[in-house]
Amino acid sequence: MKASTLKSLEGNDLKLSRIKGKYIFVDFWASWCRPCRASFPHLKELDKKLKALFGY
Numbered sequence: 211m212k213a214s215t216l217k218s219l220e221g222n223d224l225k226l227s228r229i230k231g232k233y234i235f236v237d238f239w240a241s242w243c244r245p246c247r248a249s250f251p252h253l254k255e256l257d258k259k260l261k262a263l264f265g266y
Contacts, residue, residue: 216236218224237253239246260266 214226216224216226
């Protein structure tokens with residue numbers, strides 16, 4: 211994977227040049243991190259709200 215490419219939630223390659231000028235949320239976490247795992251339900255809710263607003 212090149213530095214200018216990320217994996218989408220679906221596992222597809224996402225070129226950063228394709229989303230230039232748009233907001234992007236990147237969440238780094240670790241499986242052993244309890245606060246990280248605790249944030250998952252909140253991030254899923256945020257994802258639903260953003261999909262409803264922006265239809266991505």
